[in-house]
Amino acid sequence: MTFTKTPGWLDWYADPIKPRFQVPAGAVDAHCHVFGPGAQFPFAPERKYTPCDASKDQLFALRDRLGFARNVIVQATCHGADNRAMVDACRASGGKARGVATVKRSISDSELQELHEAGVRGVRFNFVKRLVDFTPKDELMEIAGRIHKLGWHVVIYFEAVDLPELWDFFTALPTTVVVDHMGRPDVSKPVDGPEFELFLRFMREHGNVWSKVSCPERLSVTGPRALDGEQAAYRDVVPFARRVVEAFPDRVLWGTDWPHPNLKDHMPDDGLLVDFIPHIAPTTELQRKLLVDNPMRLYWPEE
Numbered sequence: 001m002t003f004t005k006t007p008g009w010l011d012w013y014a015d016p017i018k019p020r021f022q023v024p025a026g027a028v029d030a031h032c033h034v035f036g037p038g039a040q041f042p043f044a045p046e047r048k049y050t051p052c053d054a055s056k057d058q059l060f061a062l063r064d065r066l067g068f069a070r071n072v073i074v075q076a077t078c079h080g081a082d083n084r085a086m087v088d089a090c091r092a093s094g095g096k097a098r099g100v101a102t103v104k105r106s107i108s109d110s111e112l113q114e115l116h117e118a119g120v121r122g123v124r125f126n127f128v129k130r131l132v133d134f135t136p137k138d139e140l141m142e143i144a145g146r147i148h149k150l151g152w153h154v155v156i157y158f159e160a161v162d163l164p165e166l167w168d169f170f171t172a173l174p175t176t177v178v179v180d181h182m183g184r185p186d187v188s189k190p191v192d193g194p195e196f197e198l199f200l201r202f203m204r205e206h207g208n209v210w211s212k213v214s215c216p217e218r219l220s221v222t223g224p225r226a227l228d229g230e231q232a233a234y235r236d237v238v239p240f241a242r243r244v245v246e247a248f249p250d251r252v253l254w255g256t257d258w259p260h261p262n263l264k265d266h267m268p269d270d271g272l273l274v275d276f277i278p279h280i281a282p283t284t285e286l287q288r289k290l291l292v293d294n295p296m297r298l299y300w301p302e303e
């Protein structure tokens, strides 16, 4: 099957620099995706975008180039609830990748078990309206109850303005809950303003809530971009991410978000994204927690 990319689609950055910041030994890129390849793993009919291909081998090459040891591969919405590409990548990684799946209520216990054996440790509930159609909350809660028994967690993706409406559902989830990209704050608003305070309260009052401090390239309004050797990229996002890292050092994760679906204005150099990390986690202790201890506790607890 052949696919035509969404008009204006930006492909991932082909030749990232070797980062100046050396990540600690055993570091985990805890948020990345694979796309297809479409000819082998077709994109889902219900998808909202058609990406370029981004294969497991290309992901593993990036991992090695950036100095990471492992990946957490998150099911992208362009594959719907067909987890084959993500599962294939986890299986091929030799234990160096774990996965987060998208599942429907109709999934059987034995299918869940199969995902577990492949390395899946979580499910993702997506509330970003441009990416997915609505799924009833009772269906999601039923799935959360089932995967909780496997020791998995729930990853949630939503926009900051929707947190008040989703609060009761999120706080009723029985599992560890991992928020993608700090709940997408509007970084043109103050870091100590009511919108981001609500997110911090969500984490403060609920010890089961973790956050990925990822995607400055998606959240930034004034930049500068991680291109052309820029060592202080996305300065407007730094106060937000640093606040979360310093307040909740044991409940934060970081990921490249490669291959960066749906970016509209530029594609970052992933090497420079790694150089963003010490701006938000300034000490070696914070860096070790963010990049090694926390993801290992969540995804490889047996080690």
Ligand SMILES: O=C(O)/C=C(\CC(=O)C(=O)O)C(=O)O
Binding pocket: 033, 075, 076, 077, 078, 131, 157, 180, 257, 260, 261, 262
């Ligand atoms: O990659 C991300 O985390 C963010 C995405 C895409 C996405 O979540 C998906 O397609 O599954 C976005 O904001 O478009």
